[in-house]
Amino acid sequence: MTDERRFDTLAVHGGEPRPPEGGSVVFPVHQGTVYEDAGPGAAPYIRLGTNPTQRHLHRRLAALEGAEAAVSAASGMGAITGALHSVLGTGDHLLAAGTFYGGTRQFLDEHAARLGWSWDLVDPCDPGAWRSALRPNTRALLTESITNPLPRVGDLAGAARFARAHGLVSVVDNTLATPVVFRPHEVGFDLVCHSATKALNGHSDIAAGAVTGSRERIARVAAVLGAYGAGLDPHAAFLLSRGLKTLALRVGRQNANAAAVARFLEGHEGIAEVAYPGLPAHPDHARARELFAGFGSVVAFRPAGGDEGAESLLKGLRLAYRASSLGGAESLVTRVRAAEAGLDRDLVRFSAGIEAAEDLVADFDQALAGVV
Numbered sequence: 097m098t099d100e101r102r103f104d105t106l107a108v109h110g111g112e113p114r115p116p117e118g119g120s121v122v123f124p125v126h127q128g129t130v131y132e133d134a135g136p137g138a139a140p141y142i143r144l145g146t147n148p149t150q151r152h153l154h155r156r157l158a159a160l161e162g163a164e165a166a167v168s169a170a171s172g173m174g175a176i177t178g179a180l181h182s183v184l185g186t187g188d189h190l191l192a193a194g195t196f197y198g199g200t201r202q203f204l205d206e207h208a209a210r211l212g213w214s215w216d217l218v219d220p221c222d223p224g225a226w227r228s229a230l231r232p233n234t235r236a237l238l239t240e241s242i243t244n245p246l247p248r249v250g251d252l253a254g255a256a257r258f259a260r261a262h263g264l265v266s267v268v269d270n271t272l273a274t275p276v277v278f279r280p281h282e283v284g285f286d287l288v289c290h291s292a293t294k295a296l297n298g299h300s301d302i303a304a305g306a307v308t309g310s311r312e313r314i315a316r317v318a319a320v321l322g323a324y325g326a327g328l329d330p331h332a333a334f335l336l337s338r339g340l341k342t343l344a345l346r347v348g349r350q351n352a353n354a355a356a357v358a359r360f361l362e363g364h365e366g367i368a369e370v371a372y373p374g375l376p377a378h379p380d381h382a383r384a385r386e387l388f389a390g391f392g393s394v395v396a397f398r399p400a401g402g403d404e405g406a407e408s409l410l411k412g413l414r415l416a417y418r419a420s421s422l423g424g425a426e427s428l429v430t431r432v433r434a435a436e437a438g439l440d441r442d443l444v445r446f447s448a449g450i451e452a453a454e455d456l457v458a459d460f461d462q463a464l465a466g467v468v
Protein backbone atom coordinates (compact mmCIF):
# COMPACT_ATOMS: atom_id res chain seq x y z
CA MET A 97 0.00 0.00 0.00
CA THR A 98 1.42 3.42 -0.89
CA ASP A 99 1.92 6.03 1.80
CA GLU A 100 -0.30 9.05 1.07
CA ARG A 101 1.52 11.57 3.26
CA ARG A 102 3.16 14.62 1.64
CA PHE A 103 6.60 14.04 0.18
CA ASP A 104 8.43 16.21 2.76
CA THR A 105 6.94 14.01 5.50
CA LEU A 106 7.69 10.81 3.59
CA ALA A 107 11.34 11.78 3.19
CA VAL A 108 11.66 11.88 6.97
CA HIS A 109 9.25 9.13 8.05
CA GLY A 110 8.53 6.91 5.02
CA GLY A 111 9.39 3.28 5.73
CA GLU A 112 10.59 3.99 9.28
CA PRO A 113 9.46 1.40 11.85
CA ARG A 114 7.12 2.72 14.55
CA PRO A 115 7.83 2.20 17.37
CA PRO A 116 11.45 2.62 16.30
CA GLU A 117 13.94 -0.21 16.73
CA GLY A 118 15.45 -0.10 20.23
CA GLY A 119 13.69 3.25 20.76
CA SER A 120 16.23 5.02 18.52
CA VAL A 121 14.77 7.56 16.10
CA VAL A 122 17.70 6.73 13.82
CA PHE A 123 17.70 3.18 12.50
CA PRO A 124 21.01 1.56 13.50
CA VAL A 125 23.75 0.23 11.23
CA HIS A 126 23.74 -3.54 11.36
CA GLN A 127 27.08 -4.53 9.92
CA GLY A 128 26.48 -8.28 10.44
CA THR A 129 26.96 -10.41 7.36
CA VAL A 130 25.19 -13.53 8.59
CA TYR A 131 22.17 -14.26 10.78
CA GLU A 132 20.86 -17.25 12.70
CA ASP A 133 18.15 -19.27 11.08
CA ALA A 134 14.92 -18.29 12.81
CA GLY A 135 12.24 -20.43 11.23
CA PRO A 136 10.64 -20.28 7.78
CA GLY A 137 12.21 -18.12 5.06
CA ALA A 138 15.88 -17.56 4.30
CA ALA A 139 17.99 -16.05 7.08
CA PRO A 140 19.30 -12.54 6.26
CA TYR A 141 22.56 -12.43 4.32
CA ILE A 142 24.57 -9.37 3.41
CA ARG A 143 25.23 -10.15 -0.27
CA LEU A 144 21.52 -10.72 -0.81
CA GLY A 145 20.66 -7.29 0.62
CA THR A 146 18.57 -8.77 3.42
CA ASN A 147 20.52 -7.61 6.46
CA PRO A 148 18.27 -5.39 8.69
CA THR A 149 19.90 -2.07 7.66
CA GLN A 150 19.68 -2.98 3.98
CA ARG A 151 16.02 -3.99 4.43
CA HIS A 152 15.31 -0.77 6.27
CA LEU A 153 16.76 1.24 3.38
CA HIS A 154 14.65 -0.75 0.91
CA ARG A 155 11.46 0.08 2.83
CA ARG A 156 12.47 3.77 2.80
CA LEU A 157 13.22 3.80 -0.94
CA ALA A 158 9.94 2.05 -1.75
CA ALA A 159 8.00 4.59 0.33
CA LEU A 160 9.67 7.53 -1.40
CA GLU A 161 8.95 6.25 -4.92
CA GLY A 162 5.45 5.03 -3.96
CA ALA A 163 6.35 1.42 -4.84
CA GLU A 164 5.61 -1.94 -3.23
CA ALA A 165 9.29 -2.84 -2.97
CA ALA A 166 12.85 -1.64 -3.53
CA VAL A 167 16.36 -3.01 -3.69
CA SER A 168 19.70 -1.21 -3.45
CA ALA A 169 22.78 -1.70 -5.60
CA ALA A 170 26.47 -0.88 -5.37
CA SER A 171 26.03 2.04 -7.79
CA GLY A 172 23.58 3.58 -10.22
CA MET A 173 25.01 1.43 -13.00
CA GLY A 174 24.44 -1.63 -10.77
CA ALA A 175 20.78 -0.57 -10.48
CA ILE A 176 20.30 0.01 -14.23
CA THR A 177 22.12 -3.13 -15.36
CA GLY A 178 20.42 -5.18 -12.62
CA ALA A 179 17.01 -3.95 -13.80
CA LEU A 180 17.82 -4.70 -17.45
CA HIS A 181 19.21 -8.16 -16.65
CA SER A 182 16.03 -8.93 -14.72
CA VAL A 183 13.89 -8.45 -17.85
CA LEU A 184 16.09 -9.16 -20.88
CA GLY A 185 17.39 -12.54 -22.01
CA THR A 186 19.33 -13.73 -25.03
CA GLY A 187 17.53 -12.77 -28.24
CA ASP A 188 15.52 -9.96 -26.65
CA HIS A 189 15.26 -6.42 -27.97
CA LEU A 190 15.25 -3.16 -26.01
CA LEU A 191 13.84 0.23 -26.98
CA ALA A 192 16.18 2.84 -25.54
CA ALA A 193 14.26 6.14 -25.60
CA GLY A 194 16.67 8.97 -24.87
CA THR A 195 20.19 10.31 -25.29
CA PHE A 196 21.28 8.61 -22.05
CA TYR A 197 23.87 9.10 -19.39
CA GLY A 198 27.27 8.10 -20.86
CA GLY A 199 27.70 5.05 -18.62
CA THR A 200 24.32 3.62 -19.66
CA ARG A 201 25.10 4.28 -23.31
CA GLN A 202 28.53 2.68 -22.93
CA PHE A 203 27.02 -0.39 -21.26
CA LEU A 204 24.60 -0.82 -24.16
CA ASP A 205 27.31 -0.16 -26.76
CA GLU A 206 29.86 -2.51 -25.26
CA HIS A 207 27.88 -5.25 -23.52
CA ALA A 208 24.37 -5.62 -24.93
CA ALA A 209 25.45 -7.55 -28.05
CA ARG A 210 27.67 -9.88 -25.98
CA LEU A 211 24.63 -10.67 -23.85
CA GLY A 212 22.55 -11.43 -26.93
CA TRP A 213 20.42 -8.27 -26.56
CA SER A 214 19.68 -5.99 -29.47
CA TRP A 215 18.57 -2.40 -28.96
CA ASP A 216 17.47 0.69 -30.83
CA LEU A 217 18.00 4.24 -29.73
CA VAL A 218 14.77 6.22 -30.26
CA ASP A 219 13.64 9.78 -29.62
CA PRO A 220 11.97 9.95 -26.17
CA CYS A 221 9.69 12.76 -27.40
CA ASP A 222 8.40 10.95 -30.50
CA PRO A 223 6.01 8.01 -29.89
CA GLY A 224 5.93 7.38 -33.65
CA ALA A 225 9.63 6.43 -33.47
CA TRP A 226 8.92 3.87 -30.73
CA ARG A 227 6.23 2.25 -32.85
CA SER A 228 8.45 1.95 -35.91
CA ALA A 229 11.30 0.47 -33.85
CA LEU A 230 9.08 -2.13 -32.15
CA ARG A 231 9.94 -5.74 -33.01
CA PRO A 232 8.25 -9.04 -32.13
CA ASN A 233 11.10 -9.72 -29.65
CA THR A 234 11.00 -6.26 -27.96
CA ARG A 235 10.72 -6.88 -24.23
CA ALA A 236 11.49 -3.60 -22.51
CA LEU A 237 11.59 0.17 -22.92
CA LEU A 238 14.29 2.15 -21.12
CA THR A 239 14.18 5.92 -20.72
CA GLU A 240 15.32 8.76 -18.43
CA SER A 241 12.79 11.08 -16.76
CA ILE A 242 15.12 14.04 -17.38
CA THR A 243 17.81 13.14 -19.88
CA ASN A 244 21.47 13.67 -19.10
CA PRO A 245 23.60 15.62 -20.06
CA LEU A 246 21.17 17.66 -22.21
CA PRO A 247 18.03 17.99 -20.08
CA ARG A 248 15.02 16.90 -22.14
CA VAL A 249 11.71 15.58 -20.84
CA GLY A 250 10.26 12.88 -23.06
CA ASP A 251 6.65 11.79 -23.31
CA LEU A 252 6.93 9.85 -20.06
CA ALA A 253 3.26 9.04 -19.48
CA GLY A 254 3.03 8.07 -23.16
CA ALA A 255 6.09 5.81 -22.87
CA ALA A 256 4.66 3.94 -19.88
CA ARG A 257 1.31 3.56 -21.70
CA PHE A 258 3.03 2.42 -24.88
CA ALA A 259 5.03 -0.20 -22.96
CA ARG A 260 1.91 -1.49 -21.22
CA ALA A 261 -0.04 -1.66 -24.51
CA HIS A 262 2.73 -3.71 -26.15
CA GLY A 263 3.55 -6.00 -23.22
CA LEU A 264 6.95 -4.37 -22.57
CA VAL A 265 8.49 -3.78 -19.16
CA SER A 266 9.00 -0.02 -18.74
CA VAL A 267 12.20 1.05 -16.99
CA VAL A 268 13.09 4.65 -16.19
CA ASP A 269 16.21 6.25 -14.76
CA ASN A 270 14.82 8.87 -12.35
CA THR A 271 18.22 10.14 -11.13
CA LEU A 272 17.98 13.72 -12.39
CA ALA A 273 14.34 14.28 -11.46
CA THR A 274 14.34 12.43 -8.09
CA PRO A 275 10.97 11.45 -6.54
CA VAL A 276 10.69 15.03 -5.24
CA VAL A 277 10.07 16.18 -8.81
CA PHE A 278 8.54 13.07 -10.40
CA ARG A 279 7.30 9.66 -9.23
CA PRO A 280 7.32 7.50 -12.37
CA HIS A 281 5.25 4.65 -10.88
CA GLU A 282 2.33 7.12 -10.72
CA VAL A 283 2.25 7.28 -14.53
CA GLY A 284 2.66 3.51 -14.85
CA PHE A 285 6.42 2.76 -15.05
CA ASP A 286 7.28 -0.77 -13.91
CA LEU A 287 10.85 -0.27 -12.68
CA VAL A 288 12.39 3.00 -11.47
CA CYS A 289 16.20 3.18 -11.23
CA HIS A 290 18.44 5.68 -9.49
CA SER A 291 22.03 6.56 -9.18
CA ALA A 292 21.68 7.18 -5.43
CA THR A 293 25.29 8.37 -5.61
CA LYS A 294 23.65 11.63 -6.71
CA ALA A 295 20.74 13.46 -5.06
CA LEU A 296 19.26 10.59 -3.03
CA ASN A 297 22.37 10.45 -0.87
CA GLY A 298 23.22 14.04 -1.70
CA HIS A 299 26.60 14.40 0.00
CA SER A 300 28.98 13.07 -2.66
CA ASP A 301 30.40 10.47 -0.29
CA ILE A 302 29.02 7.06 -1.32
CA ALA A 303 28.31 5.12 -4.52
CA ALA A 304 24.85 3.57 -4.48
CA GLY A 305 21.94 2.60 -6.69
CA ALA A 306 18.28 1.80 -6.18
CA VAL A 307 15.48 0.10 -8.10
CA THR A 308 11.80 0.25 -7.10
CA GLY A 309 8.79 -1.62 -8.42
CA SER A 310 6.31 -4.38 -7.62
CA ARG A 311 7.32 -7.08 -5.14
CA GLU A 312 7.59 -9.61 -7.92
CA ARG A 313 9.74 -7.47 -10.22
CA ILE A 314 12.03 -6.34 -7.41
CA ALA A 315 12.53 -9.95 -6.30
CA ARG A 316 13.89 -10.61 -9.80
CA VAL A 317 16.18 -7.58 -9.72
CA ALA A 318 17.39 -8.55 -6.23
CA ALA A 319 18.13 -12.08 -7.47
CA VAL A 320 20.29 -10.64 -10.29
CA LEU A 321 22.14 -8.30 -7.91
CA GLY A 322 22.66 -11.17 -5.46
CA ALA A 323 23.96 -13.45 -8.19
CA TYR A 324 26.42 -10.83 -9.47
CA GLY A 325 27.38 -9.70 -5.97
CA ALA A 326 26.34 -6.14 -6.85
CA GLY A 327 24.36 -5.16 -3.75
CA LEU A 328 24.99 -2.22 -1.41
CA ASP A 329 26.92 -2.67 1.82
CA PRO A 330 25.09 -1.82 5.08
CA HIS A 331 27.25 1.15 6.03
CA ALA A 332 26.53 2.83 2.69
CA ALA A 333 22.86 1.82 3.17
CA PHE A 334 22.87 3.61 6.53
CA LEU A 335 24.41 6.75 5.00
CA LEU A 336 21.91 6.68 2.15
CA SER A 337 18.99 6.38 4.60
CA ARG A 338 20.40 9.40 6.41
CA GLY A 339 20.73 11.35 3.16
CA LEU A 340 17.10 10.60 2.28
CA LYS A 341 15.90 12.46 5.39
CA THR A 342 16.88 15.81 3.81
CA LEU A 343 16.08 14.90 0.20
CA ALA A 344 13.05 17.18 -0.16
CA LEU A 345 14.87 20.19 1.32
CA ARG A 346 18.01 19.69 -0.73
CA VAL A 347 16.29 19.03 -4.05
CA GLY A 348 13.91 21.95 -3.51
CA ARG A 349 16.91 24.27 -3.06
CA GLN A 350 18.84 22.74 -5.97
CA ASN A 351 15.85 23.20 -8.29
CA ALA A 352 15.45 26.83 -7.22
CA ASN A 353 19.19 27.45 -7.70
CA ALA A 354 19.21 25.81 -11.14
CA ALA A 355 16.21 27.93 -12.16
CA ALA A 356 17.91 31.13 -10.96
CA VAL A 357 21.14 30.35 -12.82
CA ALA A 358 19.22 29.31 -15.98
CA ARG A 359 17.24 32.58 -15.96
CA PHE A 360 20.41 34.61 -15.49
CA LEU A 361 22.30 32.80 -18.26
CA GLU A 362 19.34 32.99 -20.67
CA GLY A 363 19.46 36.75 -20.65
CA HIS A 364 23.25 37.11 -20.86
CA GLU A 365 25.02 38.25 -24.01
CA GLY A 366 27.92 35.87 -23.31
CA ILE A 367 25.66 32.81 -23.56
CA ALA A 368 24.47 31.40 -26.89
CA GLU A 369 22.05 28.75 -25.66
CA VAL A 370 20.53 27.57 -22.36
CA ALA A 371 18.68 24.28 -21.91
CA TYR A 372 16.65 24.02 -18.71
CA PRO A 373 13.13 22.52 -18.68
CA GLY A 374 11.99 25.26 -16.29
CA LEU A 375 12.51 27.98 -18.93
CA PRO A 376 9.36 28.69 -20.98
CA ALA A 377 11.53 28.59 -24.13
CA HIS A 378 12.60 24.96 -23.48
CA PRO A 379 10.90 22.61 -25.98
CA ASP A 380 9.63 20.33 -23.17
CA HIS A 381 8.58 23.08 -20.75
CA ALA A 382 4.82 22.44 -21.07
CA ARG A 383 5.26 18.68 -20.53
CA ALA A 384 7.56 19.19 -17.56
CA ARG A 385 5.05 21.63 -16.02
CA GLU A 386 2.30 19.09 -16.40
CA LEU A 387 4.21 16.06 -15.06
CA PHE A 388 6.71 17.51 -12.59
CA ALA A 389 6.86 19.33 -9.29
CA GLY A 390 10.04 21.27 -10.19
CA PHE A 391 12.41 21.14 -13.14
CA GLY A 392 15.59 19.50 -11.86
CA SER A 393 19.03 20.68 -10.81
CA VAL A 394 20.86 20.44 -14.13
CA VAL A 395 21.28 23.33 -16.58
CA ALA A 396 23.12 22.79 -19.87
CA PHE A 397 24.38 25.81 -21.78
CA ARG A 398 26.70 26.98 -24.52
CA PRO A 399 28.88 30.07 -24.03
CA ALA A 400 28.94 32.46 -26.99
CA GLY A 401 32.72 32.34 -27.31
CA GLY A 402 32.93 28.66 -28.34
CA ASP A 403 35.69 26.51 -26.92
CA GLU A 404 37.70 29.42 -25.64
CA GLY A 405 34.66 31.09 -24.08
CA ALA A 406 33.72 27.87 -22.26
CA GLU A 407 37.25 27.38 -20.92
CA SER A 408 37.62 30.92 -19.66
CA LEU A 409 34.16 30.86 -18.06
CA LEU A 410 34.91 27.64 -16.23
CA LYS A 411 38.26 28.97 -15.08
CA GLY A 412 36.60 32.15 -13.86
CA LEU A 413 34.01 30.42 -11.65
CA ARG A 414 34.97 30.50 -7.99
CA LEU A 415 32.10 28.63 -6.34
CA ALA A 416 31.21 25.63 -8.50
CA TYR A 417 33.79 22.86 -8.57
CA ARG A 418 34.84 21.65 -12.00
CA ALA A 419 33.67 18.05 -11.65
CA SER A 420 31.28 15.83 -13.55
CA SER A 421 28.60 14.65 -11.18
CA LEU A 422 25.35 16.09 -9.85
CA GLY A 423 22.92 16.12 -6.95
CA GLY A 424 25.38 16.97 -4.16
CA ALA A 425 25.54 19.90 -1.75
CA GLU A 426 28.21 21.64 -3.84
CA SER A 427 27.48 23.11 -7.26
CA LEU A 428 29.50 21.46 -10.02
CA VAL A 429 30.28 22.47 -13.55
CA THR A 430 31.74 20.37 -16.35
CA ARG A 431 32.24 20.43 -20.11
CA VAL A 432 30.30 17.90 -22.15
CA ARG A 433 31.93 16.97 -25.46
CA ALA A 434 29.51 16.40 -28.31
CA ALA A 435 31.28 13.30 -29.62
CA GLU A 436 31.29 11.58 -26.21
CA ALA A 437 27.69 12.48 -25.37
CA GLY A 438 26.09 11.70 -28.75
CA LEU A 439 25.13 15.39 -29.16
CA ASP A 440 25.62 17.72 -32.11
CA ARG A 441 27.38 20.45 -30.07
CA ASP A 442 29.65 20.83 -27.06
CA LEU A 443 27.91 22.00 -23.89
CA VAL A 444 28.67 23.07 -20.35
CA ARG A 445 26.64 21.29 -17.66
CA PHE A 446 25.92 23.05 -14.41
CA SER A 447 24.64 20.93 -11.53
CA ALA A 448 23.16 23.12 -8.80
CA GLY A 449 24.13 22.58 -5.20
CA ILE A 450 22.43 24.01 -2.14
CA GLU A 451 24.33 27.30 -1.85
CA ALA A 452 22.47 30.65 -1.92
CA ALA A 453 21.13 31.40 -5.41
CA GLU A 454 22.37 35.00 -5.19
CA ASP A 455 25.95 33.83 -4.68
CA LEU A 456 25.78 31.36 -7.57
CA VAL A 457 24.38 34.00 -9.92
CA ALA A 458 26.96 36.55 -8.73
CA ASP A 459 29.69 34.00 -9.43
CA PHE A 460 28.48 33.46 -13.02
CA ASP A 461 28.17 37.22 -13.40
CA GLN A 462 31.79 37.86 -12.44
CA ALA A 463 33.09 34.87 -14.43
CA LEU A 464 31.22 36.02 -17.57
CA ALA A 465 32.47 39.57 -17.11
CA GLY A 466 35.94 38.15 -17.63
CA VAL A 467 34.85 36.45 -20.87
CA VAL A 468 32.97 39.17 -22.77
Ligand code: PLP
Pocket residue numbers: 171172173174197199240244269271272290291292293294303304305421
Ligand atom coordinates in the same frame (compact mmCIF):
# COMPACT_ATOMS: atom_id res chain seq x y z
N1 PLP B 1 22.18 7.54 -14.34
C1 PLP B 1 22.44 8.86 -14.45
C2 PLP B 1 21.39 9.76 -15.02
C3 PLP B 1 23.67 9.37 -14.05
O1 PLP B 1 23.92 10.69 -14.17
C4 PLP B 1 24.66 8.48 -13.53
C5 PLP B 1 25.98 8.96 -13.11
O2 PLP B 1 26.36 10.08 -13.38
C6 PLP B 1 24.34 7.13 -13.45
C7 PLP B 1 23.10 6.68 -13.85
C8 PLP B 1 25.34 6.12 -12.94
O3 PLP B 1 25.47 6.24 -11.56
P1 PLP B 1 26.70 5.66 -10.72
O4 PLP B 1 27.88 6.52 -11.01
O5 PLP B 1 26.21 5.72 -9.31
O6 PLP B 1 26.90 4.25 -11.18
